[in-house]
Each structure stands twice: as structure tokens, then as C-alpha cells.
Amino acid sequence: MASDxxxxxxxxxxxxxxxxxxxxxxxxxxxxxKRPRLGGTPDASQYAALTPDLRSAEEAIGEMVDAVTNKPNVNLMLDTTVVGSSGSVGNFKVKAIQSGKEITIDAGAVIVCTGFTHFDPGRETQKYGYYEHDDVITLVDAEKMLKAGNFVRPSNGEKPKRVCFIQCVGSRDRQIGNEYCSKVCCGISSKQAIEIRQVVPDCKVFIFYIDMRMYGYWENEIYWPAQEKYKVNYVKGIATEIVKKGDQLIVKGEDTTLRRPMEVPMDIVILAVGMEPSEGTKKVADIFGLKKNKYGFIETTGGPLNTVSTEVPGVFAAGASTGPSDLEDCVSSAGAAAMKAIASLRAAVPA
Ligand SMILES: Cc1cc2nc3c(=O)[nH]c(=O)nc-3n(C[C@H](O)[C@H](O)[C@H](O)COP(=O)(O)OP(=O)(O)OC[C@H]3O[C@@H](n4cnc5c(N)ncnc54)[C@H](O)[C@@H]3O)c2cc1C
Ligand code: SF4
Incomplete structure (x- = not known):
């Protein structure tokens, strides 16, 4: 029987x-x-403040959690991982493991929102020494320290005097096969640079970039304030190696504007890691027979005119499961997927 x-x-x-x-x-x-709580990666990775307005992530995500908790029509299942599916539009039988027990969920339509994972900087870009040097950290590590209100050198607990960001780690990199731009990291680095200048005002902050990619209003909301109000130094340059000298890190590379080699001492280096599909996204795509693109994100079928339908009728995908996305993209595609899922249900289960 069809499910509503x-x-x-x-x-x-x-x-x-x-x-x-x-x-x-x-x-x-x-x-x-699948986790015991809602909130996704912003909750799991303990984001501090969100772009562009530095609103508390906990507060913003908390509002989203409240909107689906103890609400009529919402059956919330935490600690539940989807492991299998049979049937078709109007009548899917989805298998899941809930707190160790197998259950079946009847559904007329499905929306996949299984998200992304952060690029592991130790994987193929060993040159940055993420797993060797305590003071080489990622955007995610920095976010946790900023949330705790304690931005210090992990190696000795002291306040840093010189911090730099290295952009495009794991993105726009043909060698590792991730040619795409992860879309959010330029904005997030600039946001964190502002926060570091706020909490450690005498710390100098540098951003080494290939191109700065600010989308839409982020240009005015983050990029210009970072430079003009917070005096963040943007340097067009490529960092090729990080080595340790005494208790400092030396970033080696090339300043591409001045066309000369650079060697600059830093107390903390923050790697702007990009987005890759989560394991959950790859597994759920296989469970429903959804096509993945060469990077492992779910491929939707309609190009820019339909960003949420998949090749499987009644199954839709949204947010970071389909590619690098910021929260604005996620919320917009979630609305589109909800609308199309309802339409497919109404066609399969006539009122
Ligand atoms: C360092 C960093 C900072 C960021 N800060 C900002 C910011 O300030 N502003 C902004 O707009 N964007 C920011 N972003 C981007 C933002 O994190 C993403 O746009 C957003 O989290 C994507 O939401 P999502 O729901 O699609 O995926 P996710 O947040 O990854 O959530 C996916 C959920 O699916 C669950 N799941 C996976 N597999 C299964 C399964 N099989 N069964 C059940 N559940 C499953 C996961 O546990 C997870 O809870 C940041 C990204 C990075 C890398
Ligand atoms: S958003 Fe910026 S740092 Fe991220 S991949 Fe694109 S250009 Fe590189």
C-alpha cells in the first residue's frame, strides 16, 4: 500500500x-x-559563529532543532542509520538500524541530506605537516578554539603573535583529483581572521590565497571589513611547505604578486580545508542506486534548473550531499526538495 x-x-x-x-x-x-542529536556538521564540529553576521552557531542551529522537535507531523528518529531500501516511489521500505535494532520505515518519497566531511589535510598534502606540528591546525580546529573563547598555540598554550591561513587545502587541486572550489572556505577564513583579531588584538593575521572567492554579499559583509576594520593582511601567494624552526613555524612558498620566494615565521598556521562527500552520502547513494559524480557527491539531474531531483523517481537530494554548499544553499535546496517530494507523493498517492 502507498505511504503518505x-x-x-x-x-x-x-x-x-x-x-x-x-x-x-x-x-x-x-x-x-545517525548521531544521538540533531545539528549536523555545525554541531558535531562545534562551529563558533556563522558567516556572514557572526551569529552564534549554537543559537542559530538551536532554532532549527526546535522547529522539528516535538512537532505534529514530525517523527524524529535519532541514533538511526539507514542501511537498505526496496520498493519505489509511493512505496519505499527503508531499513534502518536504530539503537542496535533493525527497523523498517515506510515512505512514499525520500530526501537525502547526508552532507559532507572536511578534507583530511594529512591525506595527500603532507607538505603542510598537519599531523607533525601541533601548531598547524585546520579551520575546524580553529572554530573549536574560538567557540571555547581560548585562541592559543596548541603547542604551549600561549597567545599567538602571528597567525596565517593557507587557502584551498584539498580543493582546486588537480593532483589529488579535487578540482572543484569548496565555496565556503574563503569566507570562513576571513570570518575567523576577524574573530582572531577580536580576541587577540595584537596578533598579526595573514591569509595566503590563490584567488579570494567571496560569493554575493560576503564581499561587503566579510572581506572588506576584514581588511579595512580588522587589518587582516591578504597575500596572493602559494605556500609549498611548512617547516619547524625553534618553536616557530616557517611557511615557505612564493609571493605571486611580487614574484619572489617567501619565508615567513608564524605561531599558528590554519589550513582552510575543503568539503568532500561524507561516508553517509556515498553509502546512501549506493543504497538508493543514485548516480554520484566523479568526486562522490550525489548527481542531480536538472542542472541549474532542478538541483534536487535524482535519476530515481521519488528520491531527492539536497544540501552538501550534492556538492559544496553554504547554509543559504542548504536551506534553499531543502525547500525545493520538500516541495518536489510532496508533489511526487501527491502524484503517487492521489488525495
Ligand atoms: C570549517 C567550516 C565552517 C563552516 N562555517 C559555515 C558558516 O559559518 N556559514 C555557512 O553558511 N556555512 C558554513 N559551513 C558550511 C556548512 O557547514 C554546510 O553548508 C552545512 O553544514 C551542510 O549542511 P547539511 O545538512 O547538508 O550537511 P551536514 O551538516 O554534514 O549534515 C549531514 C547529517 O547527515 C547525517 N547522516 C549522514 N549519513 C547518515 C545516514 N546514513 N543515516 C542517517 N543520518 C546520516 C550526519 O550525521 C549529519 O548530521 C562551514 C563549513 C566548514 C568546512
Ligand atoms: S572558497 Fe576559497 S579557499 Fe575554498 S576552495 Fe574556493 S578559492 Fe579555495
């Missing part, structure tokens, strides 16, 4: 917004999340 329930897989920003939208239109939704 829509299954949303993944309780990050995208999944929460899709579930909220479906329920607010009066349809039933089951939201499954």
Missing part, C-alpha cells in the same frame, strides 16, 4: 529545514539522524 510519509535522511541544517517545510505544509515526515 516522506523520509528525510540526515539531521543537519538541510534535513531539518526539509522536515520543517514538509510538516508546515501538513504532510507527515520522518527525520532520521
Amino acid at each position: 510519509n516522506i523520509l528525510v535522511i540526515g539531521g543537519g541544517p538541510t534535513g531539518m529545514e526539509a522536515a520543517r517545510g514538509i510538516a508546515s505544509l501538513g504532510y507527515k515526515v520522518t527525520l532520521v539522524e
Whole structure:
């Protein structure tokens, strides 16, 4: 028998917004999340403040969590991982493991919102010594320290005097096969540079970039204030190696504007790691027979005119499961997926 329930897989920003939208239109939704709590990567990685307005991530994500918790029409299943599926549009039987037990969820349509993972800087870009030097950290590590209000050198607990960001780590890199731009890291680095200048005002902050890619209003909201108000130094340059000298790090590379080699001492180096598909995204794509692009993100079928439909009728994908996305992209695609999932359900289960 056809089901009038829509299954949303993944309780990050995208999944929460899709579930909220479906329920607010009066349809039933089951939201499954494999972690014991909602919030997705911003919660798991303890983001401090969000671009562009430095709003507390905990507060913003908390609002999204409240909108789907104890709400009519929302069946929330935490600690639940999707492991299999049979059936087709109107009548999917989805298998999941909930707190160690196998369960079956009936769904007329499915929205995949299984998100991304951060690039592991130790994987193929060993030149930066992430796993060798305590003071080489990632955007995610920096975010945790900023959230705790304690931005210090991990090696000795002292306040840094010189900090730099290295952009495009794991993105725009043909050698490792990630040619794409991860879209959010230029904005997030600039946001963190502002926060570092706020919490350690006498610290000099540098951003080594290939191109600065600020999208839309982030240019005015983050990039110019970072330079003009917070005196962050943007240097067009390529860092090729990080070595340790005494208790400092030396960043070696080339200043491409001045066309000369550079060797600059730093106390902390922050690697702007990019986005890759999460394991959950790759597994769930295989479970539903969804096509993946060469990077492992789910391929949607309609190009720019339909960013959420997949080749499988009744199965939609949104947010970072389909490629690098910021929260604005996630929320927009979640709304589009909710609308299309409802439309497919109505066609499969006539009122
Ligand atoms: C360092 C960093 C900082 C960032 N800061 C900002 C910012 O300030 N502003 C901004 O706009 N964007 C920011 N972003 C981007 C933002 O994190 C993403 O746009 C957003 O988290 C993507 O949301 P999502 O719900 O699609 O995926 P995710 O947040 O990754 O959530 C996916 C969820 O799916 C769950 N899941 C996976 N597999 C399964 C399964 N099989 N069954 C059940 N559940 C499953 C996961 O546990 C997870 O909870 C940042 C990104 C990085 C790298
Ligand atoms: S957003 Fe910036 S740092 Fe991130 S991949 Fe694109 S250009 Fe590189």
C-alpha cells in the first residue's frame, strides 16, 4: 500500500529545514539522524559563529532543532542509520538500524541530506605537516578554539603573535583529483581572521590565497571589513611547505604578486580545508542506486534548473550531499526538495 510519509535522511541544517517545510505544509515526515542529536556538521564540529553576521552557531542551529522537535507531523528518529531500501516511489521500505535494532520505515518519497566531511589535510598534502606540528591546525580546529573563547598555540598554550591561513587545502587541486572550489572556505577564513583579531588584538593575521572567492554579499559583509576594520593582511601567494624552526613555524612558498620566494615565521598556521562527500552520502547513494559524480557527491539531474531531483523517481537530494554548499544553499535546496517530494507523493498517492 502507498505511504503518505516522506523520509528525510540526515539531521543537519538541510534535513531539518526539509522536515520543517514538509510538516508546515501538513504532510507527515520522518527525520532520521545517525548521531544521538540533531545539528549536523555545525554541531558535531562545534562551529563558533556563522558567516556572514557572526551569529552564534549554537543559537542559530538551536532554532532549527526546535522547529522539528516535538512537532505534529514530525517523527524524529535519532541514533538511526539507514542501511537498505526496496520498493519505489509511493512505496519505499527503508531499513534502518536504530539503537542496535533493525527497523523498517515506510515512505512514499525520500530526501537525502547526508552532507559532507572536511578534507583530511594529512591525506595527500603532507607538505603542510598537519599531523607533525601541533601548531598547524585546520579551520575546524580553529572554530573549536574560538567557540571555547581560548585562541592559543596548541603547542604551549600561549597567545599567538602571528597567525596565517593557507587557502584551498584539498580543493582546486588537480593532483589529488579535487578540482572543484569548496565555496565556503574563503569566507570562513576571513570570518575567523576577524574573530582572531577580536580576541587577540595584537596578533598579526595573514591569509595566503590563490584567488579570494567571496560569493554575493560576503564581499561587503566579510572581506572588506576584514581588511579595512580588522587589518587582516591578504597575500596572493602559494605556500609549498611548512617547516619547524625553534618553536616557530616557517611557511615557505612564493609571493605571486611580487614574484619572489617567501619565508615567513608564524605561531599558528590554519589550513582552510575543503568539503568532500561524507561516508553517509556515498553509502546512501549506493543504497538508493543514485548516480554520484566523479568526486562522490550525489548527481542531480536538472542542472541549474532542478538541483534536487535524482535519476530515481521519488528520491531527492539536497544540501552538501550534492556538492559544496553554504547554509543559504542548504536551506534553499531543502525547500525545493520538500516541495518536489510532496508533489511526487501527491502524484503517487492521489488525495
Ligand atoms: C570549517 C567550516 C565552517 C563552516 N562555517 C559555515 C558558516 O559559518 N556559514 C555557512 O553558511 N556555512 C558554513 N559551513 C558550511 C556548512 O557547514 C554546510 O553548508 C552545512 O553544514 C551542510 O549542511 P547539511 O545538512 O547538508 O550537511 P551536514 O551538516 O554534514 O549534515 C549531514 C547529517 O547527515 C547525517 N547522516 C549522514 N549519513 C547518515 C545516514 N546514513 N543515516 C542517517 N543520518 C546520516 C550526519 O550525521 C549529519 O548530521 C562551514 C563549513 C566548514 C568546512
Ligand atoms: S572558497 Fe576559497 S579557499 Fe575554498 S576552495 Fe574556493 S578559492 Fe579555495
